[in-house]
Amino acid sequence: MPDPWMPQALKVDLGDHAPCDPAFPAKAIAHITGDRKATAGAPLDLVPFANLKGFFTGDGRGRAPHVLWDPFTGAFAQFFPATSRSKAVYDAAGGTRTNRAGKVVIQIEALFFPHCRVDGRVFARLVDTPCKGWGELNAWTGSWGVPDVWPMGRPASLSRNTCPADKWKSQGGWYAHAHVPENDHVDPGSWPAFVSQPSGPSPAGPRFEPFPGTSFFQAGRKSPVIAGMHARLVAEDCDRYTSDTDIDVWGPGDVRSYAAWQQKLGLEGGAADGIPGRFSWDRLGVPGV
Template sequence: MPEPWLPQALRADLGDHAPCDADFPARAIAHITADLEATPQAPLNLVPFTNLKGFFTGDGKGQAPHLLWDPFTGAFAQFFPATSRSKAVFDAAGGVRTNRAGEVVIQIEALFFPHCRVDGRVFAKLVDTPCKGWDTLHTWIRSWGVPDVWPMGRPTSLTRNTCPTDTWRSRGGWYAHAHVPENDHVDPGSWPAFVFRPSEPPPVGPRFEPFPGSSFFRPGRTSPVIAAMHGRLVAEDCDRYTSSTHIDVWGPGDVRSYLAWQQKLGLAGSAADGIPGRFSWDRLGVPQV
């Protein structure tokens, strides 16, 4: 059976699970957070990932999707397992069960609004972003039997195109929030293309160090793994070191630099303490030594 929780996601389980309706085909629903209104003449800074995660675990839990996806860093937070309905679309009593009609109905909120600004650059459409993590997300959703089709067409603009009830009931695949019956939204405006896998075995790519466990990172630990991590933190512009010597020894500079990496991923609180955890380590991609 596929994994109910995306392994790369921060798990923020809201509880209140409820089954989907397996009499209908598997589907996914694409959203953008659209949390601010910007224009080409007046762009606005992207809202931090932690803010939206906090919203969906707080006042916005009644609107929470399965997943919050940051296409700029590849970070994920998950609020419901794939086997449960989520709550990100309006679902009229006695209606077409928009949150439940499918073997799964996986809803994704991409952290994005048109004309958001990140590191000084303005992005008009979601597809203009790096879309980091999309291959991981797409592969996981596909594992739940959601076919690589858009029954109402892949979204290309912020326009409403309500799906006929018969199509909604009979055809699985990907739907924009703009397609969902009973709703009046126009998002997401665009969405990345499906990631198709070649039929032949792909060439061997780079190999990465597996997470050695948090206890590995103790003061004075000497290892080539720490030196390789040092190089990746510098490459990610998280260099908070005061010396270029003894880069293979775990020390205060590593803690400061790794904390900068955790914060770059949108982590906070106990998840941003400068000590590697599996989620942040896997995202860093430390080369195998």
């Protein structure tokens, strides 16, 4: 059976689970958070991932999706299992039960608004971002039987195009928030192309260094894995080191820099203590040694 919780996502279970309707085919619904109104002439900084995660666990829990996705870092937070409905689309009483109309109805909110600014660069469309983590997200929805098709067409603009009731009931696949019956939204405006499956055998060996376990990260530990991690933290603008020597030895600079990475992913408190965990390690992508 597929995993109800996306393995790459930080699990933030809101409870209040409710079943979907298996009489309908499997669906995914694409959203953007759209949390700020910016323009090409007046761009605005992207809202931090932690802020949106806090919103969906606080005042916005009644509008929470299954998954919040940061396309700039590849971070994910998941609030409901795939087997439950989420609450990110309007569902009129006595209507089509839009949040439940499928074996699964997996709703994804991409952390994005048009003309957001990240590290000094402005992004007009979601597809202009790095779309980090999209491959993992696409694979996970596919594991639940959501086909890689857009019954109403892949979104290409911020415009409304309501899906006819018979198509909504009979065709599985990906729908934009702009397509969902009973709703009036126009997002997401764009969405990355589906990830093609490789035609040949996978290359031998892991692409990235597997998580070595928290006990690996002890003071004085020397390893090329730590050197590789050091380089990735610097590349992610999480450099809190005070020296360029002994980069392959675990020390206080690694703790400070890794805590900065955890905070960049939206982790807080004890989850941002500077000691690697599987979630943050897999998001960092340390090259195999």
